[in-house]
Amino acid sequence: MKEKILVVENEIIIAADIKSCLQQAGYIVPGIAAYGEQAIAKAEEFAPDLVLMDVMLKGKMSGIEAAAEINSRFNIPVIYLTAYSDQSNLQKAKTTQPFGYILKPFEENQLITTIEIALNKHQKEVVMREALEQEKERQKSKSQFFSMLSHEFRNPLNSISVCAELLTDHSHQLNADKKEEYLNHIQKSVQHLENLLNDVLLIGKAEIDKNQFKPQPIDLETFCRNLVTDIQLGANTNHNIIFKSIGSYSITNNPIISQTPQLISVDEKMLRHILTNLLTNAVKYSPQGGTVKFEIFYVPGEVIFRIQDEGIGIPEADQENLFTSFQRGSNVGNIPGNGLGLAIVKHYVELHGGEISFASKPGIGTTFIVNLPV
CATH class of the missing domain: 3.40.50.2300 (Response regulator)
Structure with missing residues (x-):
């Protein structure tokens, strides 16, 4: 046109x-x-x-x-x-x-030529301006990220420093129980730092993985069942993860019922991270226990993962920024975490060309849905 x-x-x-x-x-x-x-x-x-x-x-x-x-x-x-x-x-x-x-x-030729040159020049300026705005936004986001990262590292480091100083300078005044309490506090802070560092490294790797996205055919149902087994072993006995696969996928893109394994092409490492994060979150944010439902649906053109818990839910005011780095629900209390996991999950889902959405109500639970194209 x-x-x-x-x-x-x-x-x-x-x-x-x-x-x-x-x-x-x-x-x-x-x-x-x-x-x-x-x-x-x-x-x-x-x-x-x-x-x-x-x-x-x-x-x-x-x-x-x-x-x-x-x-x-x-x-x-x-x-x-x-x-x-x-x-x-x-x-x-x-x-x-x-x-x-x-x-x-x-002359008519002069008019048309001048118009074509002007339109081309303007289009290039628009592209350059948009690129500049994107770069400014990227730099702003990076600055905010490192500012928050500094804050997240500082808290456990301060805690370790205080506990170490108390154990060093006042050891003779502390009983065995108090010493053990401070040591446990140091260990928890060190674990928090390790988890934080791993997630930060994973974010950096996620940027590299844009060029390393390598989908391969896998037996999706077997993959998911093994994943559930691993996570169930690490969960408390009052958590029950129920897995269900609804239909399977044929090469004609029609949902069918089949007993034979169906191979779906995905990046296995990225999918493992996506599902592991969502399932462990479902367990973690259900501190009172309950059932976690993990379902796969096969529909024409895509496979859908649904993970539903009966946990604390996400306050409505926190839902808009849920996939932003370092953002966590205001009701998480002492449940450990740093707010990086879902940001990485969203990135990996988008590398697959998919979408992630959720619905949540405080005190009732949360449902995450991941749609990946097949």
Whole structure:
């Protein structure tokens, strides 16, 4: 589809000629204006890709003033049409950063060529501007990440330092129980630091894994059953993980019931991390125990994983930022964690071209759903 060009011209006959020329070249002319105020209104209404602006317009507003307004409000490129080449007008026009000048009378080839050059230049500027904004946002996110990371490391380090100082300087005043309490506190802090460091390294590896995403066919049901067995062994006896596979997948993309193993192409390491994180979270955030349901659904074009717990749930105010690094529910209390796991999970899901969503209610439980294309 060709670009839309708004024609703003003082002379109606010239405007009609320009419109006819542009339409013959395949461009769309959504409107013609002869007044500056009218040009601004039409620019807002039609959102053209480019404006051909006569320097001398009817009414109180000049073409240069109208162009400045259109550029600042809508970021639409402007090419000036003028029968004058005096230095005064040219200097005023330059301040609006136009994408070209056409002196009247002009040839059709000159008009079309100038328009094509202007559109191409504007498109490149848009791409560069978007890339710059993305880089600024990336740098901002990186700065925030390292600021939060510093805070997360500082807390357990301070705790270790305080406990070590008490054991060193006041050991003779502490009984055996108190010494054991401080040592246990140090061990827990060290474990927290180790977990945090592992997750940070995993985030760095996740960036590398963009180029190392290597899906391979696996027996998905066997993979998931083995995973459940491993996690159930590490869970308390009051947690019960129930696994169910609903249907299986045929090469014709139709859900079928089959007793033969079905091979699904995924990155096994990434899928293991995704499901392990979600299942261990389901257990961890169900401190009173209960049932964790783990189900696989096969539908045309994708496989769906659903993990449902009966735990503490996620407060509504915390749900928007759940996949942001270092963000945790405000109701987790003393349950250990650093808020990095789900950010990594989301990244791995997206590398598969999939989606992750959830529904949660405090005191009732949480359900995570992962959709992966097959």
